[in-house]
Amino acid sequence: xxxxxxxxxxxxxxxxxxxxxxLTALMGGTALTASELALEAGVSLPTASSHLSKLMEGGLxxxxxxxxxxxxxxxxxxxxxxxxxxxxxxAAVGPQRVRPGPRDAAMRVARVCYDHLAGEQAVAMxxxxxxxxxxxxxxxxxxxxxxxxxxxAAIGIDxxxxxxxxxxxxxxxxxxxxxxxxxxxGAAILDxxxxxxxxxxxxxxxxxxxxxxxxxxxxxxxxx
Amino acid sequence: xxxxxxxxxxxxxxxxxxxxxxLTALMGGTALTASELALEAGVSLPTASSHLSKLMEGGLxxxxxxxxxxxxxxxxxxxxxxxxxxxxxxAAVGPQRVRPGPRDAAMRVARVCYDHLAGEQAVAMxxxxxxxxxxxxxxxxxxxxxxxxxxxAAIGIDxxxxxxxxxxxxxxxxxxxxxxxxxxxGAAILDxxxxxxxxxxxxxxxxxxxxxxxxxxxxxxxxx
DNA sequence: TCAATGCTTCGATGAAGGACGAACCATGCG
DNA sequence: CGCATGGTTCGTCCTTCATCGAAGCATTGA
Numbered sequence: 001x002x003x004x005x006x007x008x009x010x011x012x013x014x015x016x017x018x019x020x021x022x023l024t025a026l027m028g029g030t031a032l033t034a035s036e037l038a039l040e041a042g043v044s045l046p047t048a049s050s051h052l053s054k055l056m057e058g059g060l061x062x063x064x065x066x067x068x069x070x071x072x073x074x075x076x077x078x079x080x081x082x083x084x085x086x087x088x089x090x091a092a093v094g095p096q097r098v099r100p101g102p103r104d105a106a107m108r109v110a111r112v113c114y115d116h117l118a119g120e121q122a123v124a125m126x127x128x129x130x131x132x133x134x135x136x137x138x139x140x141x142x143x144x145x146x147x148x149x150x151x152x153a154a155i156g157i158d159x160x161x162x163x164x165x166x167x168x169x170x171x172x173x174x175x176x177x178x179x180x181x182x183x184x185x186g187a188a189i190l191d192x193x194x195x196x197x198x199x200x201x202x203x204x205x206x207x208x209x210x211x212x213x214x215x216x217x218x219x220x221x222x223x224x
Numbered sequence: 225x226x227x228x229x230x231x232x233x234x235x236x237x238x239x240x241x242x243x244x245x246x247l248t249a250l251m252g253g254t255a256l257t258a259s260e261l262a263l264e265a266g267v268s269l270p271t272a273s274s275h276l277s278k279l280m281e282g283g284l285x286x287x288x289x290x291x292x293x294x295x296x297x298x299x300x301x302x303x304x305x306x307x308x309x310x311x312x313x314x315a316a317v318g319p320q321r322v323r324p325g326p327r328d329a330a331m332r333v334a335r336v337c338y339d340h341l342a343g344e345q346a347v348a349m350x351x352x353x354x355x356x357x358x359x360x361x362x363x364x365x366x367x368x369x370x371x372x373x374x375x376x377a378a379i380g381i382d383x384x385x386x387x388x389x390x391x392x393x394x395x396x397x398x399x400x401x402x403x404x405x406x407x408x409x410g411a412a413i414l415d416x417x418x419x420x421x422x423x424x425x426x427x428x429x430x431x432x433x434x435x436x437x438x439x440x441x442x443x444x445x446x447x448x
Numbered sequence: 449t450c451a452a453t454g455c456t457t458c459g460a461t462g463a464a465g466g467a468c469g470a471a472c473c474a475t476g477c478g
Numbered sequence: 479c480g481c482a483t484g485g486t487t488c489g490t491c492c493t494t495c496a497t498c499g500a501a502g503c504a505t506t507g508a
Contacts, residue, residue, distance in 0.1 A: 005314035007248065007307070012239025016466075020232035034485060044468055049486055051466090059317035068475040068484050078313055083231070085309040089302055090229035093283030240496075258455060271497055273456050293505095294455070 013058045014086060018043045019051050023060070023074070023083055028206045029115045031064060031073035077182060080114035081171055088173070106207040110199065116186030117193065117208065118173050125189075125222045126181045135168060135181075142168040142181065155221055157188045193218065237282045238310060242267045243275045247284070247298070247307055255288060255297035330431040334423065340410030341417065341432065349413075349446045350405045359392060359405075366392040366405065379445055381412045417442065 014020055018041040025032060025040040032040070038048030052072055055061045060079050064071045074080050110119040117125070126142075129135045133145045134152075144159060144167060152159050159167055171182035181189070193199050198214030201207070210218060238244055242265040249256060249264040256264070262272035276296055279285045284303050288295045298304050334343040341349070350366075353359045358375050360367045368383060368391060376383050383391060392407045405413070417423050422438030425431070434442065 005311050007310050007314045008239055008241040008244035010314045010317065011235050011237075011244060011310050013235075015232055015236025015239035017232040018466085020235060024231065043466090045485070046469080046487080047467060053486085060313075070485070075317075078316060082306075082309040082313045085306040086231050086235055087229050089284070089306045090231045090234045092302060093234070093299070242496080267496085268498055269455070270457080270499080274496080277456080 010058060010060070010082075013055060013060060014083070016051065017041075018047065019055060022048070022051065022055070022072075024087075026061075026072065026074045027080060027083055027114055028112050028201075029074075031062075031071035033069050033071060037072060074114060077114060077169070081169075081182070084113055084118070084171055084173075106202065106209060107205065110208040110210065111206040112190065112201065112208055113171060113173075113180070113182070113206075115190065116171070116180075116182050117190045118171070118180050119208070121210075121218070122180035123173050123178050126179060128223050129181070137170070142170050142179075142183075144168065152185070152188075155192070157185070157192060159185055159188075189222075234282060234284070234306075237279060237284060238307070240275070241265075242271065243279060246272070246275065246279070246296075248311075250285075250296065250298045251304060251307055255286075255295035257293050257295060261296060330426065330433060334432040334434065336414065336425060336432055340404075340406045341414045342404050343432070345434075345442070346404035352447050353405070366407075368392065368409075376409070376412075379416070381409070381416060383409055383412075413446075 014023060021041040022037045025037060034048055034052060035045060037052065038045050041048055041051070043051070052061065055072075056063060060075050061072050062075050064073070074083075108119055110117060110121040112118070113122075116122075126135070126137075130137045130142075134148050136143045136145050149159055166183045167185050168181065169183035169186070170179035171186075173180045180186070193208075193214075194201070196214070196217065197211070198218050199208050199210040202209055238247060245265040246261045249261060258272055258276060259269060261276065262269050265272055265275070267275070276285065279296075280287060284299050285296050286299050288297070298307075332343055334341060334345040336342070340346070350359070350361075354361050354366075357369045358372050360369050373383055391409050392405065404410075417432075417438075418425070420438070420441065421435070422442050423432050423434040426433055
């Protein structure tokens with residue numbers, strides 16, 4: 001008999017299909033209302049409400065009340081990382097999907113993971129940044145290299161973080177099975193990509209779709 | 225309604241307390257038998273067997289059959305990473321540990337782990353045996369040192385093992401979070417402790433309670 | 449070949465919890 | 479106000495699944 005952090009409690013929260021769908025939907029990074037989440041999960045409103053209160057009690061969600069709307073969002077990057085890790089295992093062992101539809105292909109290329117970019121593009125970007133020693137990766141940790149500040153300043157990103165949250169963090173990519181960049185820097189890069197309109201978010205999935213021009217710009221800046 | 229990797233299926237596997245305990249026990253990296261895992265999880269053998277087959281079907285475990293023993297281990301680093309991630313969230317979200325009662329205190333000091341001693345005393349013992357080079361520990365493995373045979377013979381323990389089971393094995397201690405000694409040698413030492421009446425087993429827990437005299441003898445022999 | 453050990457399967461039981469309809473609060477709007 | 483809309487709570491039904499004893503299978507040792 002073991003004691004310690006109650007991992008079964010947390011895992012069982014994710015272990016219900018309705019709740020898992022809700023959490024997956026929230027991986028897009030935007031907070032959603034109870035009705036939207038009920039729709040995503042495919043359950044009635046009372047059922048969704050019950051699930052949401054359980055997720056709240058478990059500390060996996062945050063709640064922002066605005067008027068008569070209640071916006072639920074993931075409690076933080078740590079929770080997002082956990083979902084990503086579980087997704088990775090599920091994808092690896094899962095009953096191989098019938099056939100990857102077009103949306104899935106787009107998801108593999110690039111998608112939003114909470115507040116940063118994930119997918120092949122994101123993994124390639126991190127690889128390149130490490131190869132150029134802008135970032136340094138040892139074991140599981142990622143740190144800024146000596147040239148990082150100037151490098152990112154040149155493209156309009158400030159790597160100084162006032163927040164308590166780490167600037168760099170590795171996040172395991174479920175499609176590529178290798179790490180991509182999370183943390184405030186990862187978030188800032190995604191911001192820039194969307195701000196510059198190099199890519200847009202798909203309306204009803206986590207996919208991030210690059211325009212032909214935007215892809216070139218992204219590759220020039222991050223994959224050169 | 226979302227589609228994609230079935231994350232609920234994987235999470236619900238971890239979401240049962242018995243299975244979560246088993247997976248946590250396997251995080252030490254060493255494969256364990258069904259009986260050992262049943263003890264760790266605090267369930268009967270049939271129940272454990274049922275859980276194990278579910279974990280196998282879910283792809284979270286690997287199985288190595290050796291004679292009539294079946295060693296279960298984590299399926300890979302990706303699974304271990306997922307457990308880590310869940311543990312991290314659980315620790316961050318639920319710092320409310322149960323208050324340790326008197327029985328728990330005794331359990332922390334010394335308890336039975338399958339067939340050998342665990343707890344602070346056991347961890348201290350292994351540390352001392354390694355410091356004196358009676359045993360050699362490299363990485364995760366423990367081997368007999370050159371003086372081991374004579375050392376243990378002097379206190380009436382034969383380290384020659386006819387069984388296929390390893391003489392020494394590391395077992396991660398949940399209270400101290402460091403390894404203690406398992407294997408046939410660990411079992412033989414526990415046998416001696418109980419045989420010499422240095423300690424007795426608590427009637428309805430795994431705790432092992434040393435008598436004042438017994439504690440002195442134990443420390444003289446193993447912690448000197 | 450027989451007995452012991454390790455583990456799995458079967459069958460029955462019981463408890464946990466997910467589902468939804470109806471009723472109930474809260475906010476916003478005319 | 480009164481009404482519509484977004485959410486939650488309550489009560490009840492019902493499925494799921496964890497649990498264990500007993501029996502069965504497989505391997506090893508004598």
